[in-house]
Amino acid sequence: MLLPLAAVVSKAFGGGADAFWHAVSDRQALAALRLTLILSLVVTAVNAVMGTLIAWVLVRDEFRGKSFVNSLIDLPFALPTIVAGLTLLALYGPRGPAPFNIAYTRIGVATALLFVTLPFVVRAVQPVLLTLDRESEEAAESLGASPWVTFRRVILPSLMPAILSGGALAFARALGEFGSIVLIAGNLPFRTELASVFIYGSIQSDDTQAAAAVSVVLLLLALVVRGLIAALDRWGRRHEG
Amino acid sequence: MTGIVVSDVSKSFGDFVAVDDISLTVPDGSLTALLGPSGSGKSTLLRMIAGLEEPGAGQIVIGGADVTRTPARKREIGFVFQHYAAFKHMTVRDNVAFGLEIRRADRAKIRSRVDELLRLVHLEAYAKRYPSQLSGGQRQRMALARALAVEPRVLLLDEPFGALDATVRRDLRAWLRRLHDEVSVTTILVTHDQEEAMEVAGQIVVMNGGRIEQVGSPRELYEAPANDFVAGFVGPVTELAGSKLRPHDVDIRIDPVDGAMEAQVRRVTHLGFEVRVELEAGDGRRLWAQLTREEAEQLELMDGQIVYVRASRRMPVALA
Amino acid sequence: MRGRFALRSVALGYLTLLLVLPVGFVFLKTFEHGVGAAWDSVTTPAARHAFWLTIELVAIAVPLCTLFGVVAAIAIVRRRWRGRALFNALLDIPFAVSPVVIGLALLLVYGRLGWFGDWLAQNGLRIVFAFPGMLLATIFVSLPFVARETIPVLREVGTEQEQAAATLGAGPFQTFWRVTLPAIRWGVAYGVVLTTARALGEFGAVSVVSGHIAGQTETLTLHVEDRVEAFDLTGAYAAALVLALIALLTLLSMNLLRRKEAV
Ligand SMILES: Nc1ncnc2c1ncn2[C@@H]1O[C@H](COP(=O)(O)OP(=O)(O)O)[C@@H](O)[C@H]1O
Ligand SMILES: [Mg+2]
Numbered sequence: 001m002l003l004p005l006a007a008v009v010s011k012a013f014g015g016g017a018d019a020f021w022h023a024v025s026d027r028q029a030l031a032a033l034r035l036t037l038i039l040s041l042v043v044t045a046v047n048a049v050m051g052t053l054i055a056w057v058l059v060r061d062e063f064r065g066k067s068f069v070n071s072l073i074d075l076p077f078a079l080p081t082i083v084a085g086l087t088l089l090a091l092y093g094p095r096g097p098a099p100f101n102i103a104y105t106r107i108g109v110a111t112a113l114l115f116v117t118l119p120f121v122v123r124a125v126q127p128v129l130l131t132l133d134r135e136s137e138e139a140a141e142s143l144g145a146s147p148w149v150t151f152r153r154v155i156l157p158s159l160m161p162a163i164l165s166g167g168a169l170a171f172a173r174a175l176g177e178f179g180s181i182v183l184i185a186g187n188l189p190f191r192t193e194l195a196s197v198f199i200y201g202s203i204q205s206d207d208t209q210a211a212a213a214v215s216v217v218l219l220l221l222a223l224v225v226r227g228l229i230a231a232l233d234r235w236g237r238r239h240e241g
Numbered sequence: 242m243t244g245i246v247v248s249d250v251s252k253s254f255g256d257f258v259a260v261d262d263i264s265l266t267v268p269d270g271s272l273t274a275l276l277g278p279s280g281s282g283k284s285t286l287l288r289m290i291a292g293l294e295e296p297g298a299g300q301i302v303i304g305g306a307d308v309t310r311t312p313a314r315k316r317e318i319g320f321v322f323q324h325y326a327a328f329k330h331m332t333v334r335d336n337v338a339f340g341l342e343i344r345r346a347d348r349a350k351i352r353s354r355v356d357e358l359l360r361l362v363h364l365e366a367y368a369k370r371y372p373s374q375l376s377g378g379q380r381q382r383m384a385l386a387r388a389l390a391v392e393p394r395v396l397l398l399d400e401p402f403g404a405l406d407a408t409v410r411r412d413l414r415a416w417l418r419r420l421h422d423e424v425s426v427t428t429i430l431v432t433h434d435q436e437e438a439m440e441v442a443g444q445i446v447v448m449n450g451g452r453i454e455q456v457g458s459p460r461e462l463y464e465a466p467a468n469d470f471v472a473g474f475v476g477p478v479t480e481l482a483g484s485k486l487r488p489h490d491v492d493i494r495i496d497p498v499d500g501a502m503e504a505q506v507r508r509v510t511h512l513g514f515e516v517r518v519e520l521e522a523g524d525g526r527r528l529w530a531q532l533t534r535e536e537a538e539q540l541e542l543m544d545g546q547i548v549y550v551r552a553s554r555r556m557p558v559a560l561a
Numbered sequence: 562m563r564g565r566f567a568l569r570s571v572a573l574g575y576l577t578l579l580l581v582l583p584v585g586f587v588f589l590k591t592f593e594h595g596v597g598a599a600w601d602s603v604t605t606p607a608a609r610h611a612f613w614l615t616i617e618l619v620a621i622a623v624p625l626c627t628l629f630g631v632v633a634a635i636a637i638v639r640r641r642w643r644g645r646a647l648f649n650a651l652l653d654i655p656f657a658v659s660p661v662v663i664g665l666a667l668l669l670v671y672g673r674l675g676w677f678g679d680w681l682a683q684n685g686l687r688i689v690f691a692f693p694g695m696l697l698a699t700i701f702v703s704l705p706f707v708a709r710e711t712i713p714v715l716r717e718v719g720t721e722q723e724q725a726a727a728t729l730g731a732g733p734f735q736t737f738w739r740v741t742l743p744a745i746r747w748g749v750a751y752g753v754v755l756t757t758a759r760a761l762g763e764f765g766a767v768s769v770v771s772g773h774i775a776g777q778t779e780t781l782t783l784h785v786e787d788r789v790e791a792f793d794l795t796g797a798y799a800a801a802l803v804l805a806l807i808a809l810l811t812l813l814s815m816n817l818l819r820r821k822e823a824v
Contacts, residue, residue: 141312143388
């Protein structure tokens with residue numbers, strides 16, 4: 001496992017630090033990295049909100065078919081990513097029945113990323129919601145707090161560590177995602193090209209130096225996210241006991 | 242006037258009737274205990290008064306206003322939970338300030354009010370700590386300060402000392418009594434511990450199976466219980482010649498006297514100040530007596546000894 | 562009450578637009594030209610080869626990953642050794658790294674111009690653009706699942722039962738087979754299901770090292786992409802449907818196992 005990754009790093013710096021910088025600061029590579037970062041952040045933010053909301057509905061609401069919906073959440077983990085991309089393309093693509101076309105757009109890429117990262121926040125928040133101390137919510141209510149204030153001041157702080165660590169996992173996944181976006185991104189450099197697609201393209205055109213350099217940047221980002229997750233984990237447990 | 246009037250209130254969970262057509266008046270400024278075994282519907286009744294549970298039928302009036310359909314947050318109550326319900330991510334100070342912040346009180350006022358309450362519950366030194374850094378007793382005092390900070394019209398306590406160990410519980414009980422003397426807010430305390438209810442409350446409501454068995458002062462309940470259940474729940478009961486009495490009302494004599502029955506001493510147990518004597522009466526029934534150490538020393542009772550027993554005081558009602 | 566209904570609508574609406582409609586639509590699309598056409602397109606020689614190649618990869622990769630996962634979990638939870646924390650952190654690398662990067666990494670070691678490229682060529686061994694490379698890629702991406710699912714279960718079970726077995730005279734292997742393994746079996750099984758799903762569905766890493774030779778190094782996922790690029794949408798949907806059905810099976814077992822784990 002380490003050997004191959006070492007090969008990537010060594011390739012990236014094989015031509016010296018200058019070559020690395022040259023490859024990374026290439027306009028197309030830079031655009032791909034920037035788009036990857038921005039879309040991953042956007043997708044993480046949407047996941048934080050929607051994932052929490054879905055977890056809330058799954059834990060606190062009662063309706064018919066709830067357990068079916070609950071098992072549906074894992075679908076993105078079970079479904080091959082290429083199939084996920086294909087289904088979005090089929091419905092929302094140029095020949096799909098939807099009144100709009102998201103193929104080869106950034107919105108389309110973001111949608112594919114949302115599809116594959118859906119379970120992270122939901123599955124992180126759900127167990128925390130289940131074990132939440134309902135009495136402290138009632139205490140807030142008895143002290144005059146409205147449902148929204150109770151959520152914001154009492155529930156949300158308890159959920160925050162789970163939301164953030166689920167979000168970090170989603171972010172890490174979005175950074176490197178490939179399978180679900182190949183079909184929908186349509187390979188338009190500067191417009192819809194993510195880092196992973198750029199790396200793939202560089203490999204195909206035998207520019208492994210550029211591929212390795214961008215890979216190293218992704219690896220570094222992944223490392224930072226890992227560190228972040230570990231820190232969040234400790235932060236989440238700080239008032240326990 | 243912030244008395245509480247509960248009229249014909251019922252509450253069911255599915256088929257199960259937790260509170261069954263209860264009516265009750267809690268006088269303004271009183272400290273009333275809801276006493277009963279676990280599952281008797283005390284918490285459900287208290288939570289309906291708080292607005293945390295909606296009654297299936299009936300009416301709840303606080304301070305003259307019908308609040309039956311008013312949400313908890315508009316009832317101006319203070320509620321204290323058995324397991325503290327502390328806001329874990331807030332410091333002690335922020336916990337206590339919460340209700341005042343909701344009411345958008347100005348900062349200076351919040352500061353001084355919180356300081357005042359922290360002094361009242363002896364937590365001045367702990368203002369910056371988190372709940373996880375407090376003992377159970379301290380957490381519960383914090384929860385009390387939090388509930389009192391907003392100057393509630395009524396204070397509702399659901400087994401507030403139930404999760405604490407015996408000594409802390411005893412201290413907090415006495416402290417609650419003094420606190421009530423000081424702030425005299427209408428208070429309802431739920432407990433399944435008769436000693437706690439007797440020690441703290443001016444009025445006790447005995448509940449069983451979702452109904453009220455009796456309402457009265459601690460003394461009335463002890464000396465004139467309305468029925469077997471209340472008699473047994475508020476204190477020990479023994480039986481002599483077909484009538485019921487408290488074990489300390491069993492009069493033991495060495496020599497025969499008028500109206501006394503012959504009995505044999507089976508076992509003498511010394512429990513410090515109290516001495517427990519188990520007897521077998523002439524009619525073959527077992528009973529027991531509670532003596533002070535001095536009384537026991539004077540009698541010099543021994544196992545197997547024949548004595549004469551009679552009731553120095555019976556319970557006023559003929560109990561079934 | 563109205564607020565609750567609104568929240569439910571937003572949540573279900575989001576899931577419908579993102580998951581249910583697209584996946585459901587592909588089901589419909591597959592049979593657009595009739596069941597016969599769909600059947601024909603999943604039984605072309607290329608599709609059949611892709612299917613069996615995928616099964617072969619899974620059949621080899623999953624047992625290896627499982628063995629590694631259980632051993633790794635025990636080493637992390639039950640043994641004290643230097644580098645344990647580092648090993649634990651490294652275990653997550655496949656989760657943190659883009660599949661494309663993993664593919665590239667394999668290429669740079671075993672490829673024609675890679676570190677071992679010359680040596681492999683001299684000995685007539687082919688890894689990249691051939692089955693072994695695809696197997697390596699599949700194993701790499703699905704390696705951590707079993708360990709990650711087993712570790713918490715192993716922690717929870719504790720050592721008391723194992724110690725009890727030892728006091729009753731059981732050796733380490735007997736203890737493992739008769740006490741530890743039965744206690745962690747649902748956790749392992751859950752990990753195996755996740756491993757299988759990942760191995761079946763892997764695209765990026767395999768894509769880089771396969772060379773896309775139809776009828777030779779094309780897995781089902783690669784076949785889906787190939788069909789889309791060849792504008793044979795019926796073929797793409799049909800192959801995707803096969804994968805989706807396997808995913809459905811995966812989903813069912815996940816649910817079943819989670820329930821087992823709960824009791
Ligand atoms: N939310 C609920 N759902 C179903 N049953 C409940 C609920 N709350 C209380 N009960 C039942 O109602 C009865 C009275 O409960 P409670 O008021 O908590 O009793 P107490 O506080 O006197 O111990 C119990 O049998 C309990 O199981
Ligand atoms: Mg109760």
